[in-house]
Amino acid sequence: MKKSLGAVAVAAVMALSLSACGGGSSSSAESSKGGEINYWLWDANQLPAYQQCADDFTKANPDISVKITQRGWDDYWSTLTNGFVGGTAPDVFTNHLGRYGELAENKQLLAIDDAVKKDNIDLSQYNEGLADLWVGQDGKRYGLPKDWDTIGLFYNEAMLASGGVTEEQMKNLTWNPQDGGTYEQVIAHLSVDKNGKRGDEAGFDKNNVAVYGLGLNGGGDSSGQTEWSYLTNTTGWSHTDKNPWGTHYNYDDPKFQESMDWFAGLVEKGYMPKLETTVGASMADTFAAGKSAINAHGSWMTGQYTGYQGIDVGIAPTPVGPEGKRASMFNGLADSIWAGTKKKDASIKWVEYLASADCQDVVASKAVVFPALKASSDKAAAAFAAKNVDVSAFTEHVKNKSTFLYPITDNTAKVKGIMEPAMDAVVSGKAPASSLTQANEQVNALFK
Amino acid sequence: MTTLAKNARSAPPQTGAPKPRGGYRRIGDLKIALFFIAPAMIGFIFFYVVPTIRGVYLSFTEYNILGDPTWVGMDNYTAIAKDPLFWNSLAVTGQYVLINIVLQTALALGLALLMHQVAKSTLIRGALLLPYLMSNVIAALLWFWMLDYQIGVVNQFIEWAGLPRVAFFGSEEWAIPTQAVINTWRHMGYTALLIFAGLQAIPGNIYEVAKLDGASAFQTFRKITIPLLRPVLVLVLVVTVIGSFQVFDTVAVTTQGGPVNATRVIQYYIYQRAFTESDFGYGSAIAVILFLILALVAFIQMKFLKGNESDLD
Numbered sequence: 001m002k003k004s005l006g007a008v009a010v011a012a013v014m015a016l017s018l019s020a021c022g023g024g025s026s027s028s029a030e031s032s033k034g035g036e037i038n039y040w041l042w043d044a045n046q047l048p049a050y051q052q053c054a055d056d057f058t059k060a061n062p063d064i065s066v067k068i069t070q071r072g073w074d075d076y077w078s079t080l081t082n083g084f085v086g087g088t089a090p091d092v093f094t095n096h097l098g099r100y101g102e103l104a105e106n107k108q109l110l111a112i113d114d115a116v117k118k119d120n121i122d123l124s125q126y127n128e129g130l131a132d133l134w135v136g137q138d139g140k141r142y143g144l145p146k147d148w149d150t151i152g153l154f155y156n157e158a159m160l161a162s163g164g165v166t167e168e169q170m171k172n173l174t175w176n177p178q179d180g181g182t183y184e185q186v187i188a189h190l191s192v193d194k195n196g197k198r199g200d201e202a203g204f205d206k207n208n209v210a211v212y213g214l215g216l217n218g219g220g221d222s223s224g225q226t227e228w229s230y231l232t233n234t235t236g237w238s239h240t241d242k243n244p245w246g247t248h249y250n251y252d253d254p255k256f257q258e259s260m261d262w263f264a265g266l267v268e269k270g271y272m273p274k275l276e277t278t279v280g281a282s283m284a285d286t287f288a289a290g291k292s293a294i295n296a297h298g299s300w301m302t303g304q305y306t307g308y309q310g311i312d313v314g315i316a317p318t319p320v321g322p323e324g325k326r327a328s329m330f331n332g333l334a335d336s337i338w339a340g341t342k343k344k345d346a347s348i349k350w351v352e353y354l355a356s357a358d359c360q361d362v363v364a365s366k367a368v369v370f371p372a373l374k375a376s377s378d379k380a381a382a383a384f385a386a387k388n389v390d391v392s393a394f395t396e397h398v399k400n401k402s403t404f405l406y407p408i409t410d411n412t413a414k415v416k417g418i419m420e421p422a423m424d425a426v427v428s429g430k431a432p433a434s435s436l437t438q439a440n441e442q443v444n445a446l447f448k
Numbered sequence: 449m450t451t452l453a454k455n456a457r458s459a460p461p462q463t464g465a466p467k468p469r470g471g472y473r474r475i476g477d478l479k480i481a482l483f484f485i486a487p488a489m490i491g492f493i494f495f496y497v498v499p500t501i502r503g504v505y506l507s508f509t510e511y512n513i514l515g516d517p518t519w520v521g522m523d524n525y526t527a528i529a530k531d532p533l534f535w536n537s538l539a540v541t542g543q544y545v546l547i548n549i550v551l552q553t554a555l556a557l558g559l560a561l562l563m564h565q566v567a568k569s570t571l572i573r574g575a576l577l578l579p580y581l582m583s584n585v586i587a588a589l590l591w592f593w594m595l596d597y598q599i600g601v602v603n604q605f606i607e608w609a610g611l612p613r614v615a616f617f618g619s620e621e622w623a624i625p626t627q628a629v630i631n632t633w634r635h636m637g638y639t640a641l642l643i644f645a646g647l648q649a650i651p652g653n654i655y656e657v658a659k660l661d662g663a664s665a666f667q668t669f670r671k672i673t674i675p676l677l678r679p680v681l682v683l684v685l686v687v688t689v690i691g692s693f694q695v696f697d698t699v700a701v702t703t704q705g706g707p708v709n710a711t712r713v714i715q716y717y718i719y720q721r722a723f724t725e726s727d728f729g730y731g732s733a734i735a736v737i738l739f740l741i742l743a744l745v746a747f748i749q750m751k752f753l754k755g756n757e758s759d760l761d
Contacts, residue, residue, distance in 0.1 A: 078723055081513060081514070081726075084514060085513055085514065102512075102726065103514075106512065106514035106515055107514075108514060274615070274618075275618065275707065276597070276615035276618030276619040276620075276707060277597040277598065277613075277615050277618055278597075278618065279597070279615065279617045279618035279702075279703060279706070279707065280592060280593070280595075280596035280597060280598065280599075280600070280617060280618070281596050281597075281598045281599050285599075286598055289598065289599065291598060413724055413725040413726065414725045414727075417720060417721075417724065417725055420705075420706070421705075421706065421708045421709045421712075424706055424707055424708045425708045428707060428708070430620075430708065
């Protein structure tokens with residue numbers, strides 16, 4: 001309860017330490033070759049793979065050791081910011097597309113163009129587009145890609161079987177914002193009320209639904225990464241005027257608003273849970289509890305969905321949209337170097353190693369995420385297959401070039417701050433999608 | 449009652465400041481006084497005065513913590529005046545404070561009376577404090593899970609009772625009342641303890657006289673207990689209202705401002721602007737406004753409820 005003064009005090013102490021330490025860290029920017037590098041990441045599932053990479057790296061470079069620190073996503077960015085200010089940030093850290101623009105602009109990231117040129121790193125060996133994501137607005141490179149993710153439909157095999165929906169049908173779903181295509185038909189058919197009536201039968205009680213055809217994760221805020229972007233972006237709509245570094249958002253486009261009205265309509269029809277019921281238990285856990293038949297989610301969730309006991313899960317590609325193509329957001333992480341590092345050369349070496357086949361093959365073998373290198377991605381798919389998980393729904397997007405990039409712009413945190421409540425209002429049925437026009441004006445005012 | 453009355457009689461309550469014996473003190477005491485005050489003073493200056501002044505300074509700047517603050521004058525304040533989310537956060541916080549304080553004070557007063565006159569077992573009195581021993585975050589998460597729409601035990605009971613499930617944290621109507629009640633649950637034992645201490649300070653002979661005069665239990669409560677308890681009640685109100693305005697952790701670990709803007713309380717909005725959106729100048733400006741509001745609220749309470757005077761003299 002007594003946070004006010006505390007928060008002010010923290011900010012002030014941080015500010016004081018800024019003035020106290022600022023000079024020290026910048027003046028001693030001489031680069032030594034060896035020593036210990038600090039490396040941060042947020043995903044605990046990936047820690048074992050990267051620990052092995054670090055051990056292998058030290059074996060090859062005995063004068064450099066790597067200390068890995070894993071912090072949960074919630075603390076990661078604030079701790080990192082404190083580190084930048086206080087001069088204790090890690091030399092190398094896992095970076096996110098939604099954050100690095102601001103960090104680069106504030107001169108916290110080391111541009112690595114010279115090193116990439118000098119060490120002849122072939123940027124075409126990465127999956128298409130991933131390397132370009134990490135070139136900032138100033139044209140400089142601030143990271144080397146490490147992994148990627150796309151969206152797919154996780155489904156409960158038993159529920160599909162009892163509804164008579166085949167795997168073949170799931171692979172060939174179509175969607176449009178007017179009647180929802182075969183995607184809506186399947187979702188309706190898989191929705192079952194308390195009396196056992198299906199969503200496409202007469203007398204379906206939409207107020208007493210036992211199983212929803214489609215699970216809901218949330219309103220999706222500015223990106224709708226797993227919630228709606230795999231649908232809205234099949235209509236030819238895109239989040240921004242250009243990507244990366246767009247300066248105009250398009251939430252006022254009638255095409256987009258039509259899609260969002262359709263999406264929110266699923267709740268009204270009783271095919272998708274109400275937004276208010278999704279606060280709390282995670283969408284994946286609700287799926288495991290048998291409350292939804294299909295969940296659209298990211299490839300990084302594969303381990304969790306296929307790991308639930310007593311439930312058989314299949315993965316289908318996202319539906320084909322009105323323009324005859326599928327769509328999936330393509331998000332990628334990279335490793336960046338802090339501008340204030342005192343071990344520049346060693347840090348560059350470590351980043352290049354993380355982006356090399358030596359390390360990415362290790363990551364692939366753990367079957368947790370898809371590494372950025374094309375060759376390593378295939379190895380990861382094979383590692384998933386060895387666990388009896390077919391991940392072609394995710395890799396297909398990359399092979400068929402049906403991906404679009406995570407919207408990279410300035411002010412991403414502020415855009416999210418505006419769009420989160422606006423999207424919640426639409427998905428919960430409190431406001432029509434046309435209300436997004438006003439939110440869009442607020443968003444675009446940030447870029448003036 | 450009798451034992452307490454005896455206690456009360458043998459140790460008369462120390463209300464009102466003791467009258468100073470001399471008119472002035474020698475200046476030589478100042479050095480020693482400063483020496484003893486120094487530890488508290490240093491902490492106060494470094495952890496309260498300096499941050500507050502710097503916070504006020506930052507409220508007139510644009511500052512994203514990584515760069516240098518740039519002076520923008522009143523820009524933050526004029527922007528706040530036009531910011532619908534700021535006014536929304538005031539309304540939401542007001543709603544929270546109202547529910548929380550009314551419920552908490554009423555329940556705590558009731559509990560204190562019970563502790564004073566019925567529940568004399570230390571065990572029971574101690575048990576009332578148990579929720580307070582839990583951290584705010586744990587209490588919030590505990591209830592977050594128990595009240596969950598899908599898998600919460602409370603909703604299971606509601607369904608067994610034949611009623612529709614309630615989205616305690618998910619619906620805009622329920623989110624703030626739910627959190628206000630959770631924090632009432634956590635704090636009422638502690639508040640009751642403060643009031644209970646105040647009750648014990650009321651001399652028993654006053655009650656005996658009232659009884660002799662034939663006053664009913666309700667009359668005694670209204671005419672004796674409440675007036676004599678007033679200084680303690682005012683103190684409790686000032687402290688709990690300030691605490692209530694600063695609700696943050698419950699929101700931060702559960703709804704994070706949502707659904708839509710239903711729980712975007714003022715402290716959470718400050719946090720969002722400063723730490724999430726790196727707008728420390730704007731966040732500081734809202735913090736300064738909150739500081740002024742709280743100072744005003746405390747002043748009004750002290751002034752009009754005459755919290756610094758006692759009727760016992």
